[in-house]
Amino acid sequence: MNVFIIGLGLIGGSLALDIRREFKQAQLFGIDTNEEHVSQALELGIIDSAASMDDLNKATIVIVSVPVDISIRVCQQVLDMVNDHALVLDVGSTKEAICDALASHPKRRNFLATHPIAGTEFSGPKAALEHLYQGKTNIICEVEKTAFKLQERALEVFAKIGMRIRYMDAKSHDKHIAYVSHLSHISSFMLGKTVIEKEKNERDIFDMAGSGFASTVRLAKSSPAMWAPIFKQNKGNVLETLEEYIQNLQQFRELMLRDDFEEIFREMENTNHIKQILNGILQEA
The missing domain is CATH 1.10.3660.10 (6-phosphogluconate dehydrogenase C-terminal like domain)
Known part of the structure; x- marks a missing residue:
């Protein structure tokens, strides 16, 4: 399983740590515009390798964990580049704008809109924490618009790292x-x-x-x-x-x-x- 984390801060980094713990065969790749964050993530063992957007065609899962104003553009670009069987999910704190923006994308079925309700006041790779998501709620929006097999893949990851799932429309x-x-x-x-x-x-x-x-x-x-x-x-x-x-x-x-x-x-x-x-x-x- 090739997991790409775009945005190596608290949320993305913590997800990477939990996925590494629960999925021993997973290979973790990191993408971040901040080269220092990439170096820190490698040093801390959060990711196995640095990557670029050009590598996304080999992704099994892509987790987009960047500020919400950037996330829409990044998710559109990611969906353009991934293979037909890849799962793409974002973890931003707002959902309506991104769901509306991706509604007509040809690969909308590859996308899952999520919001893990977890975090701290700290940021960057050094803020990443293992078990951050244990017992926390993950809101999933517009699940019916995601391919069923990709829903299953996402739910397996969330269950393994200990998250509870709530379904909700993006507006609510x-x-x-x-x-x-x-x-x-x-x-x-x-x-x-x-x-x-x-x-x-x-x-x-x-x-x-x-x-x-x-x-x-x-x-x-x-x-x-x-x-x-x-x-x-x-x-x-x-x-x-x-x-x-x-x-x-x-x-x-x-x-x-x-x-x-x-x-x-x-x-x-x-x-x-x-x-x-x-x-x-x-x-x-």
Whole structure:
């Protein structure tokens, strides 16, 4: 099995490590415009060999793990170059744009739109982690448009590395992910920005910051090169979630101005229900 990873960062690199562990006969090839990433991936044993797009005709599986603004063009190029039996999948955080762009491609049946819900705030080959996907959910969109044998091949890989599968249409995926992922990153970036602008003396921030602050702004360490294109592609859904979030912040501010701390208590108490929801999700995993 010849597996090509295009984009040797956290997501692509971690997939490569898990595939290597579970499929001993797999040969892993890496493609990345950043030559340093290719060198690091070779040194870390993430891939067996460097490759180029011209080598894709021998691919069994191609995993496209690049920023979403680039992914559409790359996936089109990959589909043009792979053989008729190759599986091509992307792992981006937005699905509607890429599904629409590839809808009429002659090799649409070779493509599978996926979104593994996993990651950290770090990037690059050195951030790759084995077992990153164990117990995590993988969203698959428009599965019916992928050839059945290639669906089976993908599901075998996902099962072996320990992922749970959810099927969803691309439009619903992008709407839901705006709430549970994209808004979280915006909140983290803007909280970090607010504190940095207010506390010009960085030592004060570090001295006073506890685990709560650190965990809340953790996502602000994420790659802007990856996240700015995500916000652009999912602009409509992100704006909708932002409007609702801002309304809740403004309501909280109004309660503070009115000294209505009893209502603030009730708001927080009602929101505590999220603990039960999250605990249920973890138990299912």
